[in-house]
Amino acid sequence: MPATTLAFAVRRREPELVGPAAPTPLETKRLSDIDDQEVLRGHEPFLFFYRGREQQAGDDPACVLRRALGEALVPYFPLAGRLREVEGRKLVVDCTGEGVMFVEADADVRLPELEAAGQRPPFPCMDQLLFDVEGSGGVLDSPLLLIQVTRLLCGGFVLGLRLNHTICDAIGLARFMSIAAELARGLPAPYDPPSWSRELLEARSPPEPAFPHREYDAVQTPPPPPAGDMVMRTFTFGPAEFAAIKGHLPPHLRDTATTFEALTAALWRARTAALELPPEDEVRLAFIVNFRGEPELGLPGDYYGNAAVPTGAVTTAGALLAGSLGDAVELVREAKAAVTAEYVRSTADLLVLRGRPAMAMPANLFVVSDNRHAGFHRLDFGWGLPVYDGVPTANIGGSYLVAVKNGEGEDAVAVPVMLPAAAMDRFASEVEMLLNSVVWKADAN
Numbered sequence: 001m002p003a004t005t006l007a008f009a010v011r012r013r014e015p016e017l018v019g020p021a022a023p024t025p026l027e028t029k030r031l032s033d034i035d036d037q038e039v040l041r042g043h044e045p046f047l048f049f050y051r052g053r054e055q056q057a058g059d060d061p062a063c064v065l066r067r068a069l070g071e072a073l074v075p076y077f078p079l080a081g082r083l084r085e086v087e088g089r090k091l092v093v094d095c096t097g098e099g100v101m102f103v104e105a106d107a108d109v110r111l112p113e114l115e116a117a118g119q120r121p122p123f124p125c126m127d128q129l130l131f132d133v134e135g136s137g138g139v140l141d142s143p144l145l146l147i148q149v150t151r152l153l154c155g156g157f158v159l160g161l162r163l164n165h166t167i168c169d170a171i172g173l174a175r176f177m178s179i180a181a182e183l184a185r186g187l188p189a190p191y192d193p194p195s196w197s198r199e200l201l202e203a204r205s206p207p208e209p210a211f212p213h214r215e216y217d218a219v220q221t222p223p224p225p226p227a228g229d230m231v232m233r234t235f236t237f238g239p240a241e242f243a244a245i246k247g248h249l250p251p252h253l254r255d256t257a258t259t260f261e262a263l264t265a266a267l268w269r270a271r272t273a274a275l276e277l278p279p280e281d282e283v284r285l286a287f288i289v290n291f292r293g294e295p296e297l298g299l300p301g302d303y304y305g306n307a308a309v310p311t312g313a314v315t316t317a318g319a320l321l322a323g324s325l326g327d328a329v330e331l332v333r334e335a336k337a338a339v340t341a342e343y344v345r346s347t348a349d350l351l352v353l354r355g356r357p358a359m360a361m362p363a364n365l366f367v368v369s370d371n372r373h374a375g376f377h378r379l380d381f382g383w384g385l386p387v388y389d390g391v392p393t394a395n396i397g398g399s400y401l402v403a404v405k406n407g408e409g410e411d412a413v414a415v416p417v418m419l420p421a422a423a424m425d426r427f428a429s430e431v432e433m434l435l436n437s438v439v440w441k442a443d444a445n
Contacts, residue, residue, distance in 0.1 A: 006117040008109035010128035010150060015136075017143070019099030021070035024077035027095050031083075031166060032201035033348040035306045036091035039359040040165040041139045043146075045130055046173070047123065047392035048376070050383040051111060052155020061157040062104040062149040065381060068184035069100065069147065075193040076176050076304075079167060082141050089356050091166055093144075101136045103148040110154040111387070120234035120404070121392050121416040130160030130392075139164060156383070165306070171290065172304030174375035184381040194302040201297070201305070207349035210342060215286050215310040216350060217360040224396055231421045232394050235431060236404065237263060238412035244435045248325040257329050260401070261336070263413065264368050265328035266434060267399065271366055272317050274419065274427035279318025285331070286312035286359070287368040289339040296341035309347045310359060310367075311335045317364070325434075367398035372413065377403055394418040 050061070073080045081095040107129070117124055129150055136146050144167045148160040163173050175194070183189060237245075245262050246254045268285050277283065288308045292299055299307060313331040320328060351357070369391075376389035390402035394416035406412035419427055 006109070006113060006124040008107050008113075008125060010105050010107045010125060010131075012103055012105040012131060012148075015101055015103045015133045017099035018066055018069050018073070018102045018147075019080050019097050020073040020077050021067075022074045024074060024080070024097050025095055026097070029078055029093050029095060029196055030198060031091045031093065032198035032305055033203045033352050033356075034201045034309065034344070035166050035198065036089070037351050037356050037359075039310075040306060042165055043137060043162045044165045044170075045392055046161040046163070046170075046376070046390060047126075047129065047388065048159040048161075048379065048386040049111060049114065049119065049388045050156050050159065050381070050386055052152070053383050055155075061151065061159075061381065061383065064184050065147070065149050065159070065180070066102055066104075068180040068381070069102065071183045071189055072176060072180040073100070075179065075190050077193065078196070079144050079176060081144065083144070083164070083166065084140055088352070093167065099143070100145040100147060101133055101143040103131060103133065103146070105131075105148060105150040107150050107152055107158070109152060111152055111156040112154065114152075115387070118234075119388050120236070120414055121394065122232045122234075123392050126392060129158050130162060136162075139166065159381075159386075168304045169290075169306045169308055170371050170374035170376075171292070171307070174379070175302065175304050177379055178375060181379045181381045194304055195300040196305075197300055197303055198305050200299060201307075201344070201348055203348040203352035204345060207353040208346075209350040209353060210346040211338070211350075213347060213350050214284075214314055215312055215359055216354065216357050217362075218357070219360045219362040221361045222363045225420060229420050230396065230418055231424050232416055232418045233424055233428070234414050234416045235428075236406055236412050236414050238406040238408070238410045241412075241435055245325075248434065249329065250324075250326050253326050253329055257333075259413065260370055261329050261332045262325075263401070263415070265325055265332050266431075267368070267415065267417075268366050269320060269325060269328050270427055270430035270434065271417075271419070272320050272364070273430050274423045275317075275364065276423075276426070277317040277364060279316060279321075281317045281364055282314060282362070283317050283320055283364045283366075284312060284314050284360075284362060285335070285366050285368070286310045287332075287335070288370070289336060290373075291339060291341070291344050294341045294344065297344060309339060309344055311339050311343075361397070365397050367395070368401065369398070370401040372401050372403040390414075391416070 144164040146162040391400040
């Protein structure tokens with residue numbers, strides 16, 4: 001059943017604020033210079049689907065999650081605060097304890113019906129499963145997190161989250177929700193609050209950028225295409241598809257290229273071909289690199305702020321398509337390798353020096369964000385692990401990598417893609433040709 005043919009009603013109760021379940025410090029905390037950059041000053045949606053369970057006392061997911069969120073907000077009390085802007089466009093969070101926005105709802109649909117509709121973006125009635133509560137969508141002086149729990153007729157439920165991206169990244173959100181999940185299952189609350197430590201990612205004084213950071217070039221952003229011209233489709237890649245993709249790589253890359261490197265390079269080339277760009281047109285790839293593992297930065301293990309920066313590659317449409325998939329993989333690798341501790345410090349310096357500029361969004365930019373390792377797949381609130389977890393959409397020019405199971409129950413990657421309708425058909429053909437034609441003989445593994 002195509003997702004577009006499935007419709008159902010969602011009945012919502014009045015939204016409410018859920019604050020910390022115990023007194024918390026009333027103080028103001030500065031965000032880092034990575035946190036408050038322009039590209040993160042917005043809200044990011046996430047969606048989780050859960051099956052029903054055998055009836056138990058107090059078996060209402062909305063009640064269970066409401067209580068658990070209040071308890072989890074005690075150690076994570078900044079999430080219950082509100083942002084404001086101070087000198088130099090610097091963001092701070094006033095830890096007021098006002099709370100996060102919570103919506104309880106019921107839908108007249110069963111999880112098997114949603115699964116039959118594809119359980120991939122675009123999801124039917126997405127705007128009802130994560131409703132935009134009036135007054136909740138601002139960056140400043142608004143709730144930092146919106147949560148909607150929608151009960152299904154089968155006893156399962158849908159958990160929708162919308163995060164103000166400046167306060168934390170996907171890994172940080174998953175860590176907060178993991179604490180809420182443990183509390184929902186009756187485990188003890190953590191004794192100490194997690195480390196704030198945002199000062200570790202402040203710009204140097206004076207700022208001294210050491211890299212060009214083309215991701216923040218001052219370029220003209222083209223007007224968005226008419227909404228009616230755009231279509232979204234999700235492509236799923238499992239072990240067989242990855243073997244086929246790697247079959248296009250020379251042996252030295254086929255044996256060493258990561259899933260991210262091979263898939264990102266393949267998607268970039270397929271998208272560029274689908275757009276039918278003049279060969280001299282500049283094309284850009286940008287992707288987000290997590291730097292929590294950089295020991296020189298000294299981030300504590302429980303850090304939940306934004307700990308990722310964009311990097312990327314620039315070439316022309318003609319050069320990208322005339323080269324091999326292996327050439328594109330090398331470009332991805334070079335961009336990944338550039339992200340060192342010094343690169344992160346340089347990024348913070350550039351952002352402060354240039355007044356926290358927006359990320360460059362030129363024509364022909366493709367942005368990839370890999371959410372597979374955030375930890376969402378481990379969120380068990382007492383109903384088992386989610387059937388789907390992650391970002392429920394794509395953006396114009398941007399895609400997410402989401403961990404899923406394919407039709408054979410194998411680990412796979414879902415990639416929502418948004419393109420003009422004609423380009424989408426060509427993109428699908430490019431992907432199909434890639435998967436059905438092998439240049440190099442791939443190993444079985």
